[in-house]
Amino acid sequence: MSALSERPTDPVVGRAVPHESAALHVTGEALYTDDLVLRTKDVLHAHPVQVLHAHARVTALHTEAALQVPGVVRVLTAADVPGVNDAGVKHDEPLFPDEVMFYGHAVCWVLGDSLEAARLGAAAIQAEVEPLPSLVSVREAIDAGSFQGGQPTVERGDVEAGLAGAAHVFSGEFEFAGQEHFYLETHCALAHVDEGGQVFVQSSTQHPSETQEIVAHVLGLSNSEVTVQCLRMGGGFGGKEMQPHGLAAIAALGAKLTGRPVRLRLNRTQDMTMTGKRHGFHARWRVGFDAAGRLQALDATLTSDGGWSLDLSEPVLARALCHIDNAYWIPDVRVNGRIAKTNKTSQTAFRGFGGPQGMLVIEDILGRCAPLLGQDAATLRRRNLYSAGQTTPYGQPVRHPERLATAWQQVLDTSDFAARTEEIAAFNDAHGDTKRGLAITPVKFGVSFNFTAFNQAGALVHVYKDGSVLVNHGGTEMGQGLHTKMLQVAATTLGVPLHRVRLAPTRTDKVPNTSATAASSGADLNGGAIKNACEQIRERLAQVAAERLGVPPVDVRFGDGRVRGISFASEPVPWEEIVQLAYFQRVQLWAAGYYRTEGLHWDSTLMRGEPFKYFSYGVAASEVEVDGFTGAYRVRRVDIVHDVGDSLSPLLDLGQIEGGFVQGAGWLTLEELRWDESDGITRGRLASSAASTYKLPSFSEMPEVFNVTLLTNATEEGAVYGSKAVGEPPLMLAFSVREALRQAAAAFGPVGVSVDLASPATPEAVFWAIEQARCPEHGHVEEGAPGVEPEQPDADAPLMEPYSERVQHQLTQT
Ligand code: MTE
Ligand code: MOS
Numbered sequence: 001m002s003a004l005s006e007r008p009t010d011p012v013v014g015r016a017v018p019h020e021s022a023a024l025h026v027t028g029e030a031l032y033t034d035d036l037v038l039r040t041k042d043v044l045h046a047h048p049v050q051v052l053h054a055h056a057r058v059t060a061l062h063t064e065a066a067l068q069v070p071g072v073v074r075v076l077t078a079a080d081v082p083g084v085n086d087a088g089v090k091h092d093e094p095l096f097p098d099e100v101m102f103y104g105h106a107v108c109w110v111l112g113d114s115l116e117a118a119r120l121g122a123a124a125i126q127a128e129v130e131p132l133p134s135l136v137s138v139r140e141a142i143d144a145g146s147f148q149g150g151q152p153t154v155e156r157g158d159v160e161a162g163l164a165g166a167a168h169v170f171s172g173e174f175e176f177a178g179q180e181h182f183y184l185e186t187h188c189a190l191a192h193v194d195e196g197g198q199v200f201v202q203s204s205t206q207h208p209s210e211t212q213e214i215v216a217h218v219l220g221l222s223n224s225e226v227t228v229q230c231l232r233m234g235g236g237f238g239g240k241e242m243q244p245h246g247l248a249a250i251a252a253l254g255a256k257l258t259g260r261p262v263r264l265r266l267n268r269t270q271d272m273t274m275t276g277k278r279h280g281f282h283a284r285w286r287v288g289f290d291a292a293g294r295l296q297a298l299d300a301t302l303t304s305d306g307g308w309s310l311d312l313s314e315p316v317l318a319r320a321l322c323h324i325d326n327a328y329w330i331p332d333v334r335v336n337g338r339i340a341k342t343n344k345t346s347q348t349a350f351r352g353f354g355g356p357q358g359m360l361v362i363e364d365i366l367g368r369c370a371p372l373l374g375q376d377a378a379t380l381r382r383r384n385l386y387s388a389g390q391t392t393p394y395g396q397p398v399r400h401p402e403r404l405a406t407a408w409q410q411v412l413d414t415s416d417f418a419a420r421t422e423e424i425a426a427f428n429d430a431h432g433d434t435k436r437g438l439a440i441t442p443v444k445f446g447v448s449f450n451f452t453a454f455n456q457a458g459a460l461v462h463v464y465k466d467g468s469v470l471v472n473h474g475g476t477e478m479g480q481g482l483h484t485k486m487l488q489v490a491a492t493t494l495g496v497p498l499h500r501v502r503l504a505p506t507r508t509d510k511v512p513n514t515s516a517t518a519a520s521s522g523a524d525l526n527g528g529a530i531k532n533a534c535e536q537i538r539e540r541l542a543q544v545a546a547e548r549l550g551v552p553p554v555d556v557r558f559g560d561g562r563v564r565g566i567s568f569a570s571e572p573v574p575w576e577e578i579v580q581l582a583y584f585q586r587v588q589l590w591a592a593g594y595y596r597t598e599g600l601h602w603d604s605t606l607m608r609g610e611p612f613k614y615f616s617y618g619v620a621a622s623e624v625e626v627d628g629f630t631g632a633y634r635v636r637r638v639d640i641v642h643d644v645g646d647s648l649s650p651l652l653d654l655g656q657i658e659g660g661f662v663q664g665a666g667w668l669t670l671e672e673l674r675w676d677e678s679d680g681i682t683r684g685r686l687a688s689s690a691a692s693t694y695k696l697p698s699f700s701e702m703p704e705v706f707n708v709t710l711l712t713n714a715t716e717e718g719a720v721y722g723s724k725a726v727g728e729p730p731l732m733l734a735f736s737v738r739e740a741l742r743q744a745a746a747a748f749g750p751v752g753v754s755v756d757l758a759s760p761a762t763p764e765a766v767f768w769a770i771e772q773a774r775c776p777e778h779g780h781v782e783e784g785a786p787g788v789e790p791e792q793p794d795a796d797a798p799l800m801e802p803y804s805e806r807v808q809h810q811l812t813q814t
Contacts, residue, residue, distance in 0.1 A: 002717045002718070004528065004531070004717075004718070004719065004720060004721075005646075005715060005716060005717050005718070005719065005720070005721060005722040006721075006722075007492070007646070007721050007722065008492065008495070008558075008559060009559070010559060010560065011492040011721065012488045012491035012492045012497075012498050013485075013488045013489060013492045013648045013649070013721045013723070014488075014646065014647060014648065014649075014650070014721075015488065015498075015649070015650075016649070016650045016651040017484065017488065017498065017649060017651065018484075018651060019479075019481050019484050019651075019652060019655075020481075020483050020484040020487060020503065021232065021477075021483075030232065031231055031232075032185050032188070032204070032231065032232065032233070032234050033185075033188040033189065033190055033202045033203065033204045033230075033231060033265075034185070034188045034190070034263070034265050036190055036202055036231075037190060037263045037265075040190065040192075040261050040263075041261075042260050042261065043190075043260070043261045043262070043263050044073055044074075044111040044112065044113065044118075044254060044258060044260050044261065044262045044263070045111070045112055045113075045114060045115040045117075045118045045262075045263055045264075046076075046109050046110070046111055046118060046250055046251060046254055046262055046263065046264040047109065047110050047112065047115065047118035047119045047121065047122040048106035048108075048109055048122065048266075048270060048274065049106060049107055049108045049109065049110065049122045049125045049127065050104045050105065050106050050107075050270070050273070050274070051100045051104070051105055051106075051107050051127050051129060052103055052104065052682075052685070053100050053103060053129055053131055053134075053684070054102060054103045054134035054136060054343040054683050054684025054685075055099075055100060055101060055102075055131070055132040055133065055134035055135075055343045055684070056099070056100040056129035056130060056131045056132055057098070057099050057100075057129060057130045057132060058097070058098045058099065058100060058107055058127055058128070058129055059128045059129060059130050060126075060127075060128040061077065061107065061108060061125065061126075061127050061128075062125065062126040062127075062128070063075040063077065063108065063125050065124040065125065065126070066110050066121035066122065066124045066125050067121075068124070069112075069117060069120045069121040069124055070117065071112045071113040071114055071116075071117025071118075071120075071121075072110055072111070072112045072117055072118065072120075072121035073111045073112060073113060073258060073260075074110075074111045074254065074257060074258055075108060075109070075110050075111070075121070075125070076096070076108060076109045076110075076111065076250065076253055076254055076257070077096055077108045078094070078095075078096035078098070078108075080253060080257060081095065081096065081218060081253065082219055082220040082256075083216075083217050083218050083219050083220030083221070084217045084218060084220075085218070086217070086218070087214060087218070087245055087246025087249060088214070088242070088245070088246070088309060088310070088311060089210065089213075089214070089242075090309065090310045090311070092148075092309045092310055093246065093309045093311070093346065095218060095246050095249060095250070096108055099132075100129060101308035101309070101343060102307065102308050102343050102344050102345055102346075102684060103273070103343070103676075103682070103683070103684035103685045103686070104270075104273035104274055104345075104685070104686070105274070105308075106274060107127055108125065109122075109250050109254070109264075110122045110125070111254050111258060111262060134343040134683060134684055135340075135341070135342050135343055136342060136343055136344065136675055136676070136677050136683060136684050137305075137342070137675070137677050138175065138280060138281075138282045138303060138304075138305040138340045138342060139175070139282065140342070140677075141303075141305070141340035141341060141342045142282065142303055142340060146340060146341045146342070147338050147339060147340060147341060148306055148309075148310055148313070148339050148340075148341040149306070149310050149313060149314045149317075149339045150314055151336065151337060151338045151339075152317070152318060152321060152336075152337050152604070152605075152607050153321075153334065153335065153336045153337070153607060154321045154322065154324075154333065154334075154335045154337075154393050154394050154607045154608075155333065155334045155335075155393070155607075156331075156332065156333045156334075156393045156394075156395070157297075157331055157332035157333065158332055159297050159298070159299045159332045159333060159334040160299075161297075161332065162288055162296045162297025162331060162332030163286060163288040163296070163297045163299065163332075165288070165296065166288025166289055166290060166296040166297060167288075167289060167290050167291040168288065168289045168290075168291075168369075168372070168373060169286060169287070169288045169289075170286070170287050170365075170368075170369050170372065171284075171285060171286040171287070172284075172285060172365070172368065173282070173283065173284050173285075174282075174283045174285070174361060174364050174759075175280070175281070175282045175283070176280060176281055176283075176357070176360060176364075176758075176759035176760075177280045177667075177671075177672065177673055177759060177760055178277045178278040178279050178280040178305065178347060178350075178673055179277060179278035179350055179666070179667040179671055179673070180272055180277050180278075180671065180673060180694055181235070181236075181237045181238065181239030181277065181278075181350060182235075182671075182691075182694070182696055183233065183234055183235030183236060183237055183239055183240070183478075184234045184235055185204060185233060185234025185235060186265060186266045186267065186268060186270075186271040187204060187240070187243065187244055187247050187264075187265070187266045187271055187275060188203070188204045188247075188263075188264065188265040188266070189201055189202065189203045189204070189244065189247050189248040189250075189251040189252075189263070189264045189265075190202045190203075190251065190261060190262070190263045190264075191248070191251035191252040191254065191255040191261065191262050192255055192261045193252075193255045193256050193259065197221075197225065197256075198225055198226075198227070199215060199219065199221065199225060199226045199227070199252050199255070199256065200226075200227050200228075200229070201215055201226065201227070201228050201229070201248045201251060201252050202228075202229050202230070202231065203228055203229070203230055203244050203247075203248040204230065204233045204234070204236075204240055204244060205228065205230050205233075205240050205244040205245070205248065205476065206230075206233070206236045206238070206240045206241045206244075206476050206478065206516050206517045206518055207240075207241055207242070207244075207245075207476075207514075207515070207516035207517070207518070208228040208229070208230050208474075208476065208506055208507070208508050208514065209228070209474070209508055209512065209513055209514045209515075210242070210245060210516065211228045211244055211245050211248045212226045212227070212228040212508045213245075214245035214246065214248070214249055215228065215245070215248055215249045215252045218249040218252070218253060219249070219252060219253060219256055223508075226252070226508075227507060227508050227509045228248065228507070228508045229505055229506065229507045229508075230476045230477075230505065230506045230507075231505045232476075232477040232478070232479075232483075232505075233476065233477065233478040233479070234478075234479070235478055235479055236476070236478035236479075236517075237350060237351050237478075237663070238278075238348065238349030238350040238351055238353060238518065239275065239276070239277075239348065239349070239350065240478070241312065241348065241349040241516045241518050242276070242311050242312050242348050242349065243275045243276055243311075243348055247264050247266070248264075250262075250264055251263065251264040268690060268691070269689050269690060272686060272689040272690070272694070273345070273685075273686050273689050274345065275345060275348075276307060276311055276345050276346045276347045276348030277345060277347055277348065277350065277673065278347065278348075278350035278356075278357075278667065279304040279305055279306065279313065279316055279317075279347040279348075279350075279354070279357060280304075280305045280347075280673070281302055281303065281304050281305065281320070281357045281360075281361075282302075282303045282305075282340075283300055283301070283302050283303075283361045284300065284301045285298065285299065285300040285301075285361065285365060286298070286299045286300075287299075287365050287369065289369070289373060292383070293373050293375050293379075293380050293383055293384075294383060294384060295328055295329065295330045295331075295384050296330075296331060296332065297330065297331065297332040297333070298324070298330050298332075298333050298334075298335070298362070298365075299333075299334050299335075300324060300334075300335045300336070300361060301335075301336045301337075301338070302317070302320055302321065302324070302335065302336070302337045302338075302357070302358070302361065303337075303338050303339070303340050304316065304317050304320065304337070304338075304339050304340065304347070304354070304357070305340050305342055305344065305347060306339040306340055306341055306342070306346070306347055307341075307342055307344040307345050307346040307347040308341065308342070308343060308344065308345070308346050309346040310339070310346075311346040311347065311348045312348050312349050312353075313339045313346075313347060313348075314339065315353070315354070315449075315450055315451060316347075316348075316349065316353055316354035316357075317337045317338075317339055317354060318337075318354070318450050318604065318607070319352075319353045319354035319355050319358070319446075319450060320337065320354035320355065320357045320358035321335050321337050321354075321358060321394075321607065322355075322358070322392070322393075322394055322446060322450065322607075322611065323354070323355040323356075323358035323359050323444075323445070323446070324358040324359070324361055324362055324393075325362065325392055325393055325444075326358075326359040326362050326363065326442065326443070326444055326732075327385055327386055327404055327442040327443065327444040327617070328362060328366075328381075328384040328385065328386065329384060329385070329386050329387070329390045330384075330393065333393040335393070343684050344675060344684070345686075349518060351660065351663060351664075351727070351728050351731050352445075352664075352728045352729075352731050352732060353518070353519065353728065355445055355446075355728070355732065356664065356667070356731060356732050359443070359732055359735065360668075360735065360759065363441060363735045363738075363739065364757075364759075366380055366381055366384075367439075367738075367739045367742050367757075368742075368754050368755070368756065369754070370754075371746065371752045371753060371754045371755075372752075372754050374752065377439060377739060377743065378417070378421075378439070378440050381440065381441065381442065382408060385401070385404050385405060385408065385442060386398045386401040386404060386444070387401050387402075387405075388401055388402065394607055394608050394609065394611075395608045395609060395610070396446075396609070396610040396611070396612060397610075398444070398615065399614060399615065400614075400615070400617070403617045403643055403711060403714065404442055404444065404617050404619070406711065407442075407617055407618060407619040407641040407642070407643060407711055408440070408442060408619045410619075410641045410709070410711075411440060411619045411620065411621050411639050411640070411641050412440070412621075414639055414641070414707065414709065415440075415621045415637070415639035415707070417438070417440065417621055420438055420623065421438055424436045424437070424438050424623070428747045432628070433627070433628040433629060434625060434626065434627055434628060435625070435626050435628065435744045435745070435747035435748055436623060436624065436625045436626070436636070436744055436747070437623070437624050437626070437739075437740040437741060437742070437743030437744030437745075437746075437747065438621065438622070438623040438740055438743070439621065439622060439736050439737075439739035439740040439742075439743055440619065440620070440621040440736060441619070441620060441733070441735040441736040441739055442617070442618070442619050443616070443617065443618040443619070443620075443642075443729055443730075443732045443733055443735075444615045444616070444617055445520075445615060445616045445617075445728060445729035445732065446611065446612030446614075446615055447519065447520055447521060447524065447612055447613055447614055447615070447616055447724065447725040447729075448519065448521060448524075448597055448600055448611060448612045448613045449515065449518070449519045449521065449611075450602055450604070450611045451602070451604075452600050452601065452602050452611070454515040454516070454519070455515070455521070455525065455596060455597035455600055455613075456515065456525065456594070456595065456596040456597070457473070457474050457475070457514065457515065457525035457526045457528060457529040457594070457595050457596075458473070458474050458511040458512070458513070458514065458529050458592065458593065458594050458595075459471065459472060459473040459474070459511060459526060459529035459530040459532070459533045459592070459593040459594075459595075460472040460473075460510050460511055460533065460590070460591075460592050460593075461490060461530060461533040461534055461537060461590060461591055461593060462589070462590040463494075463537055463579055463589040463590060464589070465579065465580065465583050465589070466576065466579075467496070467500065467574075467575050467576035467579045467580075468500055468501075468502065469490060469491075469494060469496060469500055469501040469502065470501075470502050470503075470504055471486060471487065471490050471501060471502070471503050471504070471530060472503075472504050472506075472507070472510040472511055473486055473503075473506070473511060473526040473529060473530055474506065474511040474514030474515070474517075474525075474526055474529070475506065475514075475517045475522040475523075475525070475526040476506045476517040476522075477506070478517070480522070480652075480656060480727050481649060481652035481655070481656070482517065482522045482523060482526070483503045484649055484652060485523045485527065485648045485649050485652065486503060486523070486526055486527060486530055487501045487502075487503055488648060488649055489523075489527045489530050489531055489534075489648065489720060489721065490530050490534055492721065493530070493531050493534035493535060493538065494534045494537065494538060494558060494575075495538070495557070495558025495559040495560065495561070495562075495563070495575070496558075496560075496561050496575055497560060497561050500561065500575075519725075519728075520616075520725035520726065520727035520728045520729065521597075521725055522725075522727070523648060523720065523723065523725065524597070524613070524719045524720060524723075524725055525595055525597070526595075527595075527648070527719075527720035527721070527723075528595030528597075528719075528720050529593040529594055529595040530593055531593070531595075531720055531721075532593035532594055532595055533591040533592060533593025534591075534593070535593075536591040536593065537588075537589065537590070537591050538558055539553075540582065540587050540588060540589075541558075541563070541578055541579070541582055541587070542554075542556040542558075543587070544578055544581050544582045544585060544587055545563045545573065545578045545581075548573060548577075548578065548581060549563070549564065549565045549570060549573065550565070551565035551566065551567075551570065555567075558575070561574065561575045561576075562574060562575060563575055563578045597613050597718075598718075599613070599718070600612075600613065613718050613719065614716055614718055614719065614724065616642075616643055616644070616724050616725060616726070616729040617642075617643040617711070617729075618640065618641065618642035618643060618657075618711075618729055618730060618732075618733050619640070619641050619642075619733075620638060620639065620640045620661065620733035620734070620735075620736040621638070621639045621640075621736055622635060622637070622638045622703070622734075622736035622737045622739075622740045623635070623636045623637045623638075623740060624636060624737060624740040624741050624744055625744065626741065626744040626745060626766060626770070628748055628770055630763055630767060631762075631763040631764060631765070631766035631767025631768070631769075631770060632763045632766075633669075633741060633744070633763065633766060634701075634704070635665070635701070635702075635703040635704065635737060635740075636703070636704050636705065637703060637704060637705040637706075637707075638661065638703040638705070638706050638707070638736070638737075639707045640657060640661065640707065640708045640709065640730070640733055641709050641710075641711055642657050642708065642709075642710060642711060642726075642729070642730055642733070643710075643711040643714050643724060644657075644710055644711070644714070644723060644724050644725075644726045645714050645715060645716035645719060645722050645723040645724030646714065646715050646716070646721065646722035646723055647710055647723060648720070648721060648723040650710065652726075653710060653726045654708055654710075656726045656727060656730060657708050657726065657730040657733075658706065658708060658730075659730075660726075660727070660728065660729070660730030660731040660733070661730050661731065661733045661734050662697045662701075662702065662734075663697070663731055663734075664730070664731035664732060664733065664734025664735075664737075665697060665701070665734040665737045666696055666697040666701075667731075667734070667760065668734050668735070668737060668738045668759055668760055668761060669734075669737055669738060669741065669760055669761045669762065670695045670696065670697055670701065670760060670762065671694060671695060671696060671760060672688055672694070672695065672760050672762055673686065673688055673694070674686070674687040674688045674693075675687070695762075738757065738759065738761055741757060741761050741766055741769075742755050742757045742761075742769065745757065745766055745769035745770045745772075745773050746773050747773075748770045748773045748774050749772075749773030749774050749775075749776060750776070753773050753776050754776075755769050755772060755773050756769065756772060757769045
C-alpha cells in the first residue's frame with residue numbers, strides 16, 4: 001500500500017458523517033454570495049442590456065437616457081475598461097462586445113441604487129444594430145464550415161482494415177442535445193475596492209484563481225491586487241468553472257469606478273439566456289463487429305456545438321474523444337473532433353465534461369446495433385467490456401478492468417436481472433399498450449485533468465495554541481461535500497476528532513494558483529495537499545511528543561485527540577498538551593501543503609498518453625415502463641454498483657451517486673433546450689428558458705426503487721486514503737435509463753427491430769420511437785452500401801426530423 005493511500009487504525013475518513021453544512025442548508029442559515037448583500041452598505045446593483053438578435057453588429061449605443069432614470073448611478077461600457085476588454089482565457093470573449101453573437105448577449109451594464117432602478121435604466125438604453133446572418137444549429141454550422149479551435153484525432157491501428165475485415169458494418173448519425181446546469185443559485189458576484197485600490201470579489205465560482213486573473217486583466221491590475229473568495233455555491237455542475245469570470249469582472253469594474261460595492265446577480269432567465277450549457281453534439285460513425293459481436297473498428301467524427309466562443313470547448317472535446325470507448329475494447333479506432341461555432345451561448349463544462357457525450361455515442365451505437373446483430377444488448381455490452389492487459393485508444397492501460405466485471409455481475413445478481421428479464425417479456429406479451437424494458441450499462445471514467453498542469457493543489461493548515469485546527473485549501477464547495485471530506489482528511493492525518501477541525505472559505509490570498517474544482521478531482525488534489533500539510537505538522541509534533549513520552553519519534557502515534565508511544569504500556573497525552581509544549585519550544589504549528597498527481601503525461605497534439613490517474617467504474621440496471629399512446633414513462637427500479645475506491649465519506653458518496661444519476665437521467669430523458677431555428681425575428685432565442693418550459697427531474701421522476709451499493713475491496717493506491725473521485729462518473733450510469741426506454745419502445749414492434757431514440761428521450765421522442773418500432777418501414781433505418789459515408793439529411797425533412805436521428809446500416813455478408 002502506498003503512503004498516500006494507507007489509512008491509520010480507526011481513521012475519521014470512511015465514517016458516514018453528514019455534510020458539514022447540512023443543518024445550515026436545511027434551515028436556510030447557510031450563506032451564499034448574494035446573502036452578503038444585505039450585510040453590505042451602499043451596494044449598487046448591476047443589470048445587463050441584452051440585445052435580442054442572434055447575430056448583429058452594434059452600430060451605436062445610446063446610454064444617456066439611462067442616466068435620467070432615478071437611482072441609476074452609472075453605465076458601464078467598453079470605454080470604461082482600463083485593462084483588457086475580454087472575459088475569457090482565450091481572448092475571444094469581449095466583455096463589452098461590439099458584435100452581438102447570440103440572442104440575449106449583454107452589450108453593456110447599468111448600475112443602480114436598486115435592482116429596479118438598474119433594470120429601468122437598462123430598458124432605457126437603445127442599441128442600434130445591423131443584423132447579420134446567423135448559424136443556430138450545429139448542422140447549419142457544419143454545412144457552412146463554421147468551426148473554431150483545434151480539430152484533434154484519437155487514432156489507433158488501421159480503422160479501414162478493421163472495418164474491411166469486420167463481419168458486420170453499420171454506419172449512422174446521431175445528434176443529441178446539451179443541458180442547462182440549473183444550479184439553484186444563479187451566477188452572483190459582489191465586489192469591493194479598499195482604500196489602497198485592492199479589489200475583493202466574492203464570487204460564486206468553481207475557479208477562484210481564474211476569476212482573480214480575469215478580474216485583474218480587465219482592470220489592468222496584477223493578480224496580487226485582486227482577491228477572490230467563494231463561500232460556497234448553490235450548485236456549480238461545471239457551469240461556474242469558466243462562466244463566472246466576466247460577471248465578477250463587471251462587478252469589480254463597477255466597484256472600481258464608483259467606489260461603492262457592486263452586486264451582480266443574474267435572475268433565472270438571464271442566467272439561462274446568457275451563460276453556457278453542456279455541449280450538444282453531432283456524431284457520424286461507422287462501426288465494425290466480428291461474427292460474435294465483438295467490436296472491431298470504430299470510425300467517428302464528433303462535432304460539438306461550441307456556441308459563440310471557445311470557453312472550455314477544446315478540453316471538453318478532448319475528454320469526449322477520450323471517452324468514446326466507454327468501457328469497451330475497440331482494436332482499431334479513429335475519432336475526429338471539431339467544434340462548431342454557432343450563434344448560441346458559449347457552451348461550457350458540465351458534469352462529465354464531454355465524457356458523457358463521447359460515451360453516449362458508443363452506447364447509442366450498441367443499443368441500435370444489438371438487434372441487427374441478433375443479440376440482446378446486455379450480452380453485447382458484456383462481451384465487449386475491457387479485460388486485463390488492454391489499453392484505451394489513446395494508449396493508457398486500463399487498470400483494474402476486473403472491477404467492471406465484478407460490478408457487472410453484482411448488478412446482475414442483486415437486481416435479479418435474469419428473472420426480471422423473463423418477467424418483463426411475459427408482461428410485454430400480455431400488454432399491448434404498455435411495455436417495459438430493462439437495460440444494464442457500464443461506466444468507465446478517467447479521473448484527472450487532461451491538461452497535466454492542472455493536477456496540482458495547495459493547502460494551508462493552522463494549528464492554534466489551544467489545539468484547534470483551521471484548514472484552508474484551494475477547492476470550492478458546491479454541495480458535493482468536498483469540505484466535509486477535507487475535514488475528515490485533516491482529522492485523520494492529525495489524529496484529532498472531527499469537531500476539532502474547522503474549514504475557512506476558499507480565498508485566493510490563502511492558497512494561490514489553484515485549479516478549478518472540477519474533473520471530480522477536488523478531493524484527490526486538495527486532500528493530497530491537506531494530508532501533506534498535516535504530515536509536516538505531525539512530524540514536528542512527533543519530535544516534541546517523543547521527548548515527552550520517552551520514545552523515538554517514529555514510535556509516536558496520533559489518534560482520537562491523543563498522542564502516545566507505540567507500546568501498550570504507553571500512557572496517552574492529550575493532543576492539546578503536545579501542541580502547548582510545541583508552542584513553548586518554538587515549533588512551527590502551521591504548514592503549507594502541496595500535492596501534484598504523479599505519473600501523468602499527455603500529448604495534446606498526438607492525443608496520446610496517460611492523462612488519467614485511474615478510472616472510476618460503475619454499472620447500472622434500470623427498468624422503465626412506457627405508455628404506447630403517449631410515450632410517457634416511469635422509472636420503476638434502478639440498481640447501481642459504483643466504485644469509489646475506499647470511500648472517504650460514504651453518505652456523501654451515496655448522495656453524489658444518486659444525484660449524478662438523476663442529473664444524467666434528466667439530460668437524457670427530460671431536459672430539452674429548444675433554440676428557435678426559424679427565420680423569424682426571434683431566431684436564436686432559447687425558447688425553454690425557465691423552469692416552466694425546461695423540465696427538470698423532480699420527486700415524481702425519481703426511480704420507484706433505487707438501490708445504490710459501493711463496490712467493496714476497491715482500494716485505489718494512487719489517491720488519498722485509498723479513495724476515488726465520485727463527482728461526475730455516476731451521471732453516466734443514466735445511460736441505462738435511455739437504453740431501457742429504447743428496449744421498451746422496441747417491444748411495441750416486431751422482434752429484433754432496431755429503434756432510433758432521440759436525445760433527450762422525452763415522452764414525445766419516445767412516442768416517435770414507438771411509432772418507428774411499430775412500422776419499421778417508416779423509420780429512419782435505410783440500407784446503404786458498406787463503408788459508405790452517411791448522407792447529410794435533406795433540407796425538406798419532415799417536421800419530426802430535428803428531434804429524431806437518422807441511421808443507415810448495412811449488414812455485410814460473410
Ligand atoms: N454535486 C453537487 N451537489 N453540486 C455540484 O455543483 N458538481 C459536480 C460534482 N458534484 C456538483 C456536484 C461536478 S461537475 C464536479 S466536477 C464535481 O462535483 C466537483 O467536485 P469534486 O471534485 O470535489 O468532486
Ligand atoms: Mo465539473 S464539469 O468538471 O465542474
